[in-house]
Amino acid sequence: MKDLGRLKYFIGIEILRSEQGIFMDQKKYVLDLLAGTGMVDCKPADTLMIVNQKLYMEEKADLADKGIYQQMVGKLIYLSHTRPDIAYAIGVVSQFMHQPQKAHMEAVLRIIRYIKGTAGHGVLFKPNGHLETQLYTDADWAGDKGNRRSIAGYFTLVGGNLVTWRSKKQKVVALSSVQAEFRGIARGITEVL
Known part of the structure; x- marks a missing residue:
């Protein structure tokens, strides 16, 4: 080597x-x-x-x-x-x-x-003096015009630096915007854990 x-x-x-x-x-x-x-x-x-x-x-x-x-x-x-x-x-x-x-x-x-x-x-990774983990999520209710499924997305910050980001169409049709948001939050929390 x-x-x-x-x-x-x-x-x-x-x-x-x-x-x-x-x-x-x-x-x-x-x-x-x-x-x-x-x-x-x-x-x-x-x-x-x-x-x-x-x-x-x-x-x-x-x-x-x-x-x-x-x-x-x-x-x-x-x-x-x-x-x-x-x-x-x-x-x-x-x-x-x-x-x-x-x-x-x-x-x-x-x-x-x-x-x-x-x-x-x-992407910039800078020293911010902490290692706090933050999660932000969002979802659009029935955003796919073809099959009415929602698209949820999230991104996570560790120490103030962006480390993961993702958006994905949900597997089932959400019956309300609350259900679409909840599914998006659950996926984001899974990522953080």
């Missing part, structure tokens, strides 16, 4: 150390993704998704290229390891991997346009 010194770059993740803490990003990975999709010169989008956009499987809609769609979404899933801001949108578009439609591909291209404008974003 050989000591190569402090970690700086590993499997597409860049690690920068300073007095403020440790910053992790995937800027080079983003630039390679833009080059691979031919979107280096695209105009950046201000938001990940169109406000209140609900993606679902439409009857008799035009299909997108399944292989290209799966490749793009797969790369975006890997990017979400250091980008909690895109995790929800990636979860939404990854639901249509089996039969992507044109509207789903447009949503993926918008995410790529968004990350072009935010290529340097990442």
Whole structure:
């Protein structure tokens, strides 16, 4: 074995150390993704998704290229390891991997346009002098237009630093917003425990 010194770059993740803490990003990975999709010169989008956009499987809609769609979404899933801001949108578009439609591909291209404008974003881990664990949860009641299931999400902070984040469609249809929120809280508490 050989000591190569402090970690700086590993499997597409860049690690920068300073007095403020440790910053992790995937800027080079983003630039390679833009080059691979031919979107280096695209105009950046201000938001990940169109406000209140609900993606679902439409009857008799035009299909997108399944292989290209799966490749793009797969790369975006890997990017979400250091980008909690895109995790929800990636979860939404990854639901249509089996039969992507044109509207789903447009949503993926918008995410790529968004990350072009935010290529340097990442996660900062800084010393805050404590190791308190905090949990935040939320859920939308019957947010999936296709099957009326709710989507719940949570993120946890340890010592004031973001360590886990997740959003997932619930397995059953909630009969009320309270039930959807309760299921989201239960999943978040399970993560903390």
